[in-house]
């Protein structure tokens with residue numbers, strides 16, 4: 001008899017697409033415009049979520065977002081009213097972006113699926129057509145949406161694109177279930193971009209899944225400190241600061257949501 005807990009990772013696997021890439025030429029260090037993202041799975045997944053299908057990784061609970069922001073302000077040793085520049089890579093429509101903005105921070109989100117960011121714009125108010133303007137990014141990096149407050153920017157495009165305008169821009173990276181959704185070969189280029197975009201001494205707040213079973217499968221992948229700190233992942237440019245333990249309970253049996261804080265080293 002197979003238990004539901006044993007089947008759960010498999011069920012998630014079939015409903016949670018793999019973030020993969022294929023290269024038309026060259027290796028991982030090549031400019032991203034030489035690559036083709038297989039994003040069809042994510043686009044279909046977002047259509048299903050927004051049509052009322054299973055929520056997969058989504059945590060629509062503002063208390064969880066408040067906790068995350070408190071961990072972040074604690075780690076940056078700033079008073080809670082000091083505005084931070086926060087990057088949210090592979091953000092989906094995570095409520096954290098709107099919540100951090102509502103607390104006075106400057107937020108930038110990146111996601112490849114337009115419907116996900118459209119859903120996020122609605123969180124900023126019903127007037128979202130008047131409140132947002134869009135331009136095409138000049139290097140083929142997708143569409144950039146700016147909120148009239150000047151404190152929210154949404155990049156509708158590929159996280160792995162080189163974006164010189166974001167170099168050394170962020171005090172904080174908020175990564176919830178983003179690293180853990182990447183296929184293993186995408187971890188290196190993803191962490192490379194984050195190391196470019198984060199200021200020296202900037203911090204990464206990362207939430208990952210710990211799984212009781214099915215650890216060899218993903219996404220979501222089972223991620224521990226050692227996985228984050230591989231030299232080819234965050235270890236190349238970031239130091240490990242601390243483990244936050246389980247940051248909030250999940251209503252998915254057999255999985256725990258674990259938090260970690262990393263800090264970017266000084267640029268040489």
Ligand SMILES: C[S@@+](CC[C@H](N)C(=O)[O-])C[C@H]1O[C@@H](n2cnc3c(N)ncnc32)[C@H](O)[C@@H]1O
Nearest residue numbers: 042090091092094111112113158159176177181
């Ligand atoms: C597991 S979801 C996590 C979403 C969000 N961080 C959260 O926890 O609510 C992964 C997200 O990555 C986005 N994504 C996948 N590949 C991407 C890429 N190459 N560039 C930007 N976004 C991508 C998907 O559209 C999806 O919204």
